[in-house]
Amino acid sequence: MKTSLSMTESAADAASSAQADTSRYRWVVLAVVWAAFLLSYVDRVAWSSVAAPVGHSLGLTVSMLGAFITAFYIGYVLANIAGGILTDVLGGRATLTLALVPLGVFTFCFGFAHSLWSGIAIQFAMGLAAGADYSAGMKIIAAWFRKDRGRAMGLYTTATSLAVVITNATVPTISQWYGWQNAFRLLGGITLACAAVAWFVLRDAPEGEPPLACIKAADILALLKSRNLILLAIAGCGGLWATVGFGAWGNALMTKQYGISPVTAGSIAATFGIGAVIAKPVLGWLSDMHSHARKRISILCLSAFAVMLMVFGQSSTVTQFYLLAPLLGAVGFGYTPVLMAQVSDASGRNSAGAGAGLTNAIWQSGSAMSPLVVGYFYAQTHSFSVALLTLAVGPVVAVAALSLLSSRPQQ
Structure with missing residues (x-):
């Protein structure tokens, strides 16, 4: 009887997986969560x-230029x-909307910031508002994509790199x-x-x-005890130390x-994206x-990232930066969908939101931490290469x- 029931459940799971993998609407879903992640x-x-160029008008010193980014990420962490757990309780659609509305409001309000502390306060609030967008997107993708989840994560995470391109290609010019x-x-x-x-x-x-079962305390405890999730959390922390630090x-x-104009620097950063x-x-x-x-x-990707950061740190001309930036961008962002797919595999569909939220925190x-640490070392040394070397520690x-990560079959 138990064997028969198990076979029935397996058949149902297989049918559910096939349905998710063949639905055309899943590409519409992916497009919307991608757009939300892009704007965030x-x-x-x-x-x-x-x-x-703007820091001076707000009275910021060189070492404090990264303060707003750090404030955002403190709120985001x-x-x-809470956002990951909330996603598993309310569902991805509701949580994503609840993240985007206040983020839009606070981003609009940042346009009225007139001092260091008002800017820090609003960026912190923006981080709090945006904290659930990532786990909500991960939850929705885990429900709609199974066998080709890695490809879906790869397309989803192009949002962050394309955001770098769009931001650097438009915001400096609009600001000017x-x-x-x-x-x-x-x-x-x-x-x-959005x-x-x-x-x-x-x-x-x-x-x-x-519908997926509501996450329980025991599920969260199991995630916290997962060796693979802990190692993936450390790996992602090191990777984003360098990725976000370079972006900042x-x-x-x-x-x-090197006296490169903000518009030219933005164009170089766009090729990075x-x-x-x-x-x-x-x-x-x-x-x-x-x-x-x-x-x-x-x-392999994170190893190449560390090497490319050190090479970029030895460069000094616009031509060199233009040549190296796309390669740096490829390895500096390319690892993210692979790590995200590994987190999704290790967490399981039912706890996908909480697993994403906990590791992303x-x-x-x-x-x-990275923007302030890099700012400190640059202020002390005024060395471009030292700043890039500081970033390279993260991928190492x-x-x-990751070398300690045990291999597990995909879910």
Whole structure:
């Protein structure tokens, strides 16, 4: 009897998986969560693209240019834990909308910031508002994509790298023409519009699929005890230490150290994002090939990231920066969909939101600390290469953590 019931459940799971993998609407769902993630990241990195020229008007010293980014990520880290659990309770659609609405409002309000402390307070609030967007997107993708989850994660995470391209290609120019305040007010309005689209278009799971069970305390405890999740959390923290640190300081360092104009520095940073846009879906697709590929790909990518940061740190001309930036972007962002797919595999569908939120909270602690640490070392040494070497420490730590990761079959 038990065998018969088990076979029935397995058949139901297989049918559910097939339904999720063949539904055409899943691409609409992916497009909406991608757009939400894109706008969230544009709001996040917009300050970095104008920090050098605008910082002076707000009375910021060189060492404090990263303070707003750090404030955002402190709020983001705090909100990720609760946001992940909230996602597993309310569902991805409701949580994503609840994240986008206040993010749009606070981004609009940042256009009225007039001092260091008002800017820090609003960026902190923006981080709190955006804290659940990542786990909500992960939860929705886990429900709609099964066998090709790596490819879906690869496409999803192109949002962050494309956001770097869009931000650096538009925000400095808009700020130059219309003022940085209006640039942030425009971003806030667009984010609110995306929230409305998410609410009316998204569905938590394919039609006819049974709802996932509500997450319990025992499920969260199991996640906290998972060796693989702990190692993936450390790896992501080290990786994002460098990725976000470069995003926060790359433009300002090139401007401060070599006198490159903010618009040219933004154009170089845009090519950094272009490399990432290409690499992410490719590496995500490759990671779907077999269960051991994800570990190997993430280790190779993060190793190359550390090396490329040190090479970039030895560069000094616009031509060199243009040549190296796409390669740096490819390895500096390419590992993210592979790590995200590994987190999803290790957490399981029912706890996908909490697993994403808990690990991302640790990942983003690297994002929160990196801008201030790099700013400190640059202020002390005024050395471009020392700043980039400081960033390279993160991927080295990530590779060490991933080397201890046990291989597990995909879920």
